[in-house]
Amino acid sequence: MNRLGNSKKIKRGASALALCLTVGVMYVVTPLSANAANKSKGADLIGETKTEQAVESSYPSLTRAGTASKKDKVETTYTSMDAEGNVKETVVTEQLTNDGKVDRLNDYSTLKDIENTSGHEKFTQNGNNVSWDAEGKPIKYKGTPTAGLPVNVKITYFLNGEKMSAKKIAGKSGNITIRFDYTVNQSEYVKGHLIKHPYTVASGLVLNNEKFSDVSVSNGKAIDDGNKTVVMGVAFPGMNENLGINRSQFDIPNSVVVNAHADKFELDGTYTIAMSGIAGDLGGNLSGIKGKAAKVQSALTQMGDTANKLEQGSNELKAGADELASGTTRLKAGSDEALSGARALNNGLQQLTANSESLRSGAKQVETQIFATATTEIQDQLGDNTIVLSPSTYAQVIAGISDGALAKAENTLRGALASAGVSDAATQNNILSLAYNKMMADGKSEATQAEITQYIRQAAATAEQAKTAAEYINHYRSAAITVLKAAGYTDAQLGNPDGQQAVMLTAVEMGLTGGSTNMATLQAQQANATNLLTAAKEYQIAGQGASDNVKKLSAIAVGKDAPAKLKALKEQLDSLEMFIAGVKQYTAGVDAAAAGSSKLLSGLDQLNNGIAQMDQGSNKLDAGATQLAAGMTKFNQQGIRKFIGTLKKAELNKIAGRLEATVEASKHEVFVGGKDSSMSGESRLIFKSGEIKASK
Known part of the structure; x- marks a missing residue:
């Protein structure tokens, strides 16, 4: 042999x-x-x-x-x-x-x-x-x-x-x-x-x-x-x-x-x-919560339409201000024409301010609907019905979800081992680490809970084999050296790595045969002994990286994209709250402008005594209306539309899988x-x- x-x-x-x-x-x-x-x-x-x-x-x-x-x-x-x-x-x-x-x-x-x-x-x-x-x-x-x-x-x-x-x-x-x-x-x-x-x-x-x-x-x-x-x-x-x-x-x-x-x-x-x-190589990573963007986009359709109306309303306000400025210039020819223009402006502002409450209510409904949808989806995804997202708490809640989910996943994995009779923490670490190594060897970077459980069972079986091999080696090591020397091995040969491997293999074979020293009998057990030694080596390797591997296995149990998805969700909700704040600020401005217009109209009876002063004031009002219209256009196009457009980018997820497959196929000459x-x-x-x- x-x-x-x-x-x-x-x-x-x-x-x-x-x-x-x-x-x-x-x-x-x-x-x-x-x-x-x-x-x-x-x-x-x-x-x-x-x-x-x-x-x-x-x-x-x-x-x-x-x-x-x-x-x-x-x-x-x-x-x-x-x-x-x-x-x-x-x-x-x-x-x-x-x-x-x-x-x-x-x-x-x-x-x-x-x-x-x-x-x-x-x-x-x-x-x-x-x-x-x-x-x-x-x-x-x-x-x-x-x-x-x-x-x-x-x-x-x-x-x-x-x-x-x-x-x-x-x-x-x-x-x-x-x-x-x-x-x-x-x-x-x-x-x-x-x-x-x-x-x-x-x-x-x-x-x-x-x-x-x-x-x-x-x-x-x-x-x-x-x-x-x-x-x-x-x-x-x-x-x-x-x-x-x-x-x-x-x-x-x-x-x-x-x-x-x-x-x-x-x-x-x-x-x-x-x-x-x-x-070139495609190493980018499209992150985000697949499916969520489409649902949020549907919910924000009303928001986009409302934003367009806001922009249109601000442009109408600017048009009214232009008309007022022109009217004050024409006041020199007739104050009645200026008064008529002021009334038209006031009517427009009153119409806008009448819609302010409806706009604020609509924005609140959108906010409530989006937070409810986000809460339901994150509860379903993490299996935790205690999670609730609200405008005042979502940032703190999302920040605490990731660590809590990982800890919960690890406790679940350890609980399964404890139920199977493995209560020692070090042994649990080694078995979970070995399960992770087996998943990586099979190319499984994602897995269901059932698949993870199956890998843990395989790892537990391997751990038992490793334990058996260690017991045989400890018990029959000296006897194995005697058998190998009788077969012609020298002390020098038994001292090198190959010789040590032969000693361990022979000791395990003797354990499998009940201590037989017959070479033919031992050789018949070579395949079984090799399997036990392989299990022992895998168990030893798993123990070296156990701490990190347990965390990685817990992350797989949660879902590898969970941190990125949580980050994307927070960014989307941040943008939503910015929009809601903008709507409140805008409607407050419209209400203030409407109140000011009423006062302006009541004072126009005195306009005949101060045409020059009114002309100067109307020019300032026109400039303010222009600034308001420009600001509303920027808010709509760079704020609301950009926000909605960003969500549409999630459609790229539809081709992400095919893109990865194409890059992989390009490697197969x-x-x-x-x-x-x-x-x-x-x-x-x-x-x-x-x-x-x-x-x-």
């Missing part, structure tokens, strides 16, 4: 598993050049065309990202098309970097007709498993795909708005349009959503300035160097569908359109590159020729269309 050999195998397996879990995914577009000496089938397709050279020279940051790659496998798929995008030939080139400089380089490939393009190294093939005699060198090879392409390109031509074939448009003159459309054929379910694999697709072409003018392109740029114009456009096919956004709301480019005026149309061909993924799951890699597709020439 080779204990040391078994231990090394276990270590190698653990290292491979750790590598798979920790390697991140990013893409770097790295061009692959063909072997100049390679004259076999596909060499012309792989070699760069003049169009490709011009496009890559004018847009290096878009089509290239350097010449070095840290990926294990780099794939470039070259597809030759006719002028309308129909596929004629496809060749896939693969580059195996061999950073480890191994002699035998293993690969996975679904390609056929595989041919070495970098040297004379041989390979053997068993199904899709390919093994190269690399002799420490990187390997470049090419082959023919056995399945369809993940992306297809269609090219359509128009002359003066009429669709034409490539053959028919050759040699024609007029306003031309070249349209590139892209179809993504690769889809997968990610986080419950059917997502088309995200691709960034760029199409380019070179237009001779002797034949083309007035060149423009959608989603791109046209560079004129005097002799030719290099055109490049970028699209993200399928992105609207992935995010669930209607194109009438927001149109993410899924095609490239080139417009120009042509004189005897000719084209050397086009060049399209499809790169897996989307530009699609390889035309296949790739072993243990290898890192990157892939791109290059499409080259045929030329269009006028017949001589």
Whole structure:
């Protein structure tokens, strides 16, 4: 029984598993050049065309990202098309970097007709498993795909708005349009959503300035160097569908359109590159209480309408003040006209002040309704019917909810363990910490109470296994050392980590067999003993971070977004109270203005004796009304409307899940020729269309 050999195998397996879990995914577009000496089938397709050279020279940051790659496998798929995008030939080139400089380089490939393009190294093939005699060198090879392409390109031509074939448009003159459309054929379910694999697709072409003018392109740029114009456009096919956004709301480019005026149309061909993924990382986090904003928005519809009426009323007040100012000027020609204007102003103000109480009452109803809705929802969410939110107490209540909810969740978890017979606080901490670790290993950052309970049960079972393993080791450790020495182990071997592992494994096996020293009998229990040791290791690790993990598990029980939701709720209620205060201040101002207008009207009988003084006063009143109208407009547009508009932003939550799924899907590289799951890699597709020439 080779204990040391078994231990090394276990270590190698653990290292491979750790590598798979920790390697991140990013893409770097790295061009692959063909072997100049390679004259076999596909060499012309792989070699760069003049169009490709011009496009890559004018847009290096878009089509290239350097010449070095840290990926294990780099794939470039070259597809030759006719002028309308129909596929004629496809060749896939693969580059195996061999950073480890191994002699035998293993690969996975679904390609056929595989041919070495970098040297004379041989390979053997068993199904899709390919093994190269690399002799420490990187390997470049090419082959023919056995399945369809993940992306297809269609090219359509128009002359003066009429669709034409490539053959028919050759040699024609007029306003031309070249349209590139892209179809993504690769889809997968990610986080419950059917997502088309995200691709960034760029199409380019070179237009001779002797034949083309007035060149423009959608989603791109046209560079004129005097002799030719290099055109490049970028699209993200399928992105609207992935995010669930209607194109009438927001149109993410899924095609490239080139417009120009042509004189005897000719084209050397086009060049399209499809790169897996989307530009940049999306690390933002849309927070807020999902669903609450929509309900609050519905409740605030009346508030928005009332605010518009307030703005309209202030503008009417300004109009009345303007009329008063004009009337005082005309007083010099007749005080009766001024008196009539003052009466009109007073009537308007009296009408406004008559509505003040109704406005205050409506605002109070809105306030009461919103606080009642918020109280009901937070009670349902936290399961605590004692929580009550009111205008005078909501800030203090919300501040105390978060800590109280976490403490309550932790007490509930500990209570469940106590009911199961686990009363020791340290043991409870270790079991809850182990349950949290198991959830994280399963990728469960959110869970229901039933799911958390199941994980705690699993952790309790693991704790029992760990306890059993510890008892066996304590009881049979000396006997296990004797057995291993009899099997040929030296003291030096037993003193190193692998030897200590063998001692513990043998001691547990002896415990499982009732103290047997027979090697065959012990080896039969190796799998069971390994499971017990694994449980002991998991329990030990859980104990190291128990305090933090218990808090994290309690947070999951409450809901990870609870703090952010509580903060968002407080901000919304703060804005509501600001609005209510503004309504009260406004109505008080209207009432005061109405009272002043009545006094003004009663004093107009004396206006004939002081026309000049009245003219000056009316100008001041006009200025005040203008300021009031401007202030009310600002209050409505920057206060009420902005507040309501902010709540509408919560509609972004509807696409948040699909956005996360799209970003996740972009990390899953699609390889035309296949790739072993243990290898890192990157892939791109290059499409080259045929030329269009006028017949001589």
